Amino acid sequence: MPIGRRVSTFYMWPPTEENLTAFDQASESGQELHTLSAQLSHGIKQTVTSEHALLLPSGTIHAVCTFTDGFIVTKGYLDRASVMPLSALIGNSPNYLARLSPDGREALLHRYIVSATFAPAAAAQAWERAAPGMYILVRELSRRGVQKTWRAIQEYKESESAEVMKKIEDLLRELRPDEIPRSAVARDDGRRRAR
Numbered sequence: 001m002p003i004g005r006r007v008s009t010f011y012m013w014p015p016t017e018e019n020l021t022a023f024d025q026a027s028e029s030g031q032e033l034h035t036l037s038a039q040l041s042h043g044i045k046q047t048v049t050s051e052h053a054l055l056l057p058s059g060t061i062h063a064v065c066t067f068t069d070g071f072i073v074t075k076g077y078l079d080r081a082s083v084m085p086l087s088a089l090i091g092n093s094p095n096y097l098a099r100l101s102p103d104g105r106e107a108l109l110h111r112y113i114v115s116a117t118f119a120p121a122a123a124a125q126a127w128e129r130a131a132p133g134m135y136i137l138v139r140e141l142s143r144r145g146v147q148k149t150w151r152a153i154q155e156y157k158e159s160e161s162a163e164v165m166k167k168i169e170d171l172l173r174e175l176r177p178d179e180i181p182r183s184a185v186a187r188d189d190g191r192r193r194a195r
Contacts, residue, residue: 006070015059015085020092028095059085082115087126090133106145120160
């Protein structure tokens, strides 16, 4: 939301598979969004001033052009609708994922885990979309990211999202077996057998 006399124009495209694939290919080649826009579909343009607020759904591909000075305040959020576009982004954007910093990868994976808890059925349904990129995302995590992700999975393991948490957990074990706390693995295996 702009503050002051700011005037900005937002250019936005939905996170469709086609748009995300084009975006990812442009990311690999270093192509700028303004030259990529002709390849994206269903875009809209909206000019806002300090009198407006604009809500961008999760995953919206966007660019902002500012024409006058001022400040802009943004707030990220997750809701029930977030898991589908995040799944599409993760599954269709390997070049984008590879360019993220370790902190960026950790943040994206954590957002995915939290969004899966808001819509467990959608997360399970969208897993096939996310799986190819999820491998890249998990493989590239730093040691700190593995521990943070492990704690998040354990926190949500007993929720309705257990199916998705288990899939991420299995990827972590496959790719980083030496970094998963052994005590947590043994305790978890014991609980499963007891059921």
